[in-house]
Amino acid sequence: MEYRMLGKTGIDVSVIAMGCWALAGDEAWGPQDESDSIATVHAALDVGVNLFDTAEGYGDGRSEEVLGKALVGRRDRAIIATKVSGNHLSAEGVVLACERSLKLLRTDTIDLYQIHWPSRQIPLAETLRALQRLREQGKIRAIGVCNFGLLDLKDLVDLGGAESNQLPYSLLWRGIEHELQPRCQDVGMGILCYSPLAQGLLTGKFASPEDVPAGRARTRHFSKDRPLARHGEDGCEAETFAAIDEIRRICQRVGAPMAQAALAWLVAQDGVASVLAGARRPEQIEDNVRAAELDLPSEVIDALSAATARLKEALGANLDQYQGAATSRFR
Template structure:
């Protein structure tokens, strides 16, 4: 496994870090708890000693499973990344959207990052995770109803109390990161980035490079789109959020499949998977510190981790990028 320093911190994260959204089941058509735990443990055996989760993933369920997994390991050898600021059990803040939980119950999601909420969320996360500190604590989404100053000062208090080691943000733009930096030292921004979603290259990447902030790229395989496993006519399980996303229209699946077939020879000659080539290309892009990748079972977790072993030449990276420039998806 390859490790990279996260910004100006003491955290050394594996370039492939385990993303535990799908493990929580919510919005992914359910999940098998035991398989999810086995996936985390299998990833750890491959050197993936960091797990990214959040309370909203299964309304606490993902964090519970992460806690069960790390009980089988040594806490000081695992880095826990979790989040705050998305509440399903309160109606304060900025309304996000309506959803259905793992039990079929209607829930409303609010983006809320006021001080008292953050303190409560942190305590709840610590209990679910079975730990007394969080390595990287990240606001999940911007909350327009709470001043960034209040949010960041609350996290700073948690750092001083020893409950949090470092502060990060998710889905912040440059202006929001700049404002946050007035009150706390940010380690990173967790932001969506993949071969087919590269808008952060315009402003966020240059900003993070200039100020030594890490970038945690989430959905680098675009929710499975770039694995090569999805073909036209693919049917998602009930409750799977991907069913309504334009990436997964049949016409786009055809285009992506054609692109992946062009880079498949690079995978074949290495006896690797196309998804592993995709992940390696992602990790070679300027400013990208790590890729967060989910797995439903141990086999997928091991495959993802082995992407760190892939070596691509400058010419191969350029070839992939040139082919990507030709890929035009329909909205």
């Protein structure tokens, strides 16, 4: 496993991390067995994963609770990244949310505490002051953000910056390449890639849009007519599944499993500190970490980029996976 420093923190994180959202067993992911979750965390540690990403918002604390339980006796081997929700960003709210997360995670310090979504109500300066106080008190070690677009990033940098920006990034979701990826690099913030498998689409296990469970068929890849979609757009189902077919062909040609190739492609992109691969069973994380060992030749990386170029253009610059350009939460 390769480890990279997160921003300027001095904290080295594995290039493949475990995303813990599905451990919540919520509407997006469906029921999740606790013993599977715990076994998955243990398997991740055993194969060299040290970064675990969760959030208070995942199942209203359920994902944090399960991760905390799984790390009993193993806490020193893990870097815990969690998030404060957008509705808890007042000075008081941040402190209360942090105390609850510490309790659920059964720890006395959070390694990376991230703003889950920027707030349009609470001034960023207020939230950052509260986070800085928590860091001075040793309750958190580093401050990160998620879903900060160019304008939010500028405000953040003007106020002193943060160590990482967690963004949606995968072969099927390349919007950050337009401007945000180079900007994060310029300001020294590590990129943590979320939904790197496009929520399972890049494993190749769904043959058509109809096969994708409704909780996932709500991203802007899919038509507005899918039951849980709220983006109001036509979607890009044809381009998405054409891209998946082409990725499958390339992977067959080079003898690499699709999921691993998709993750290895991300590890090779500029500015990426770690790839947050969601997993809910041990064999998934074991599979996914093999990507860290997969040294794809540049010719294959380029072919994978070419396979998804058309989809990248069709999805445009709006980075919000779930909401259309008019109501995008990115700024």
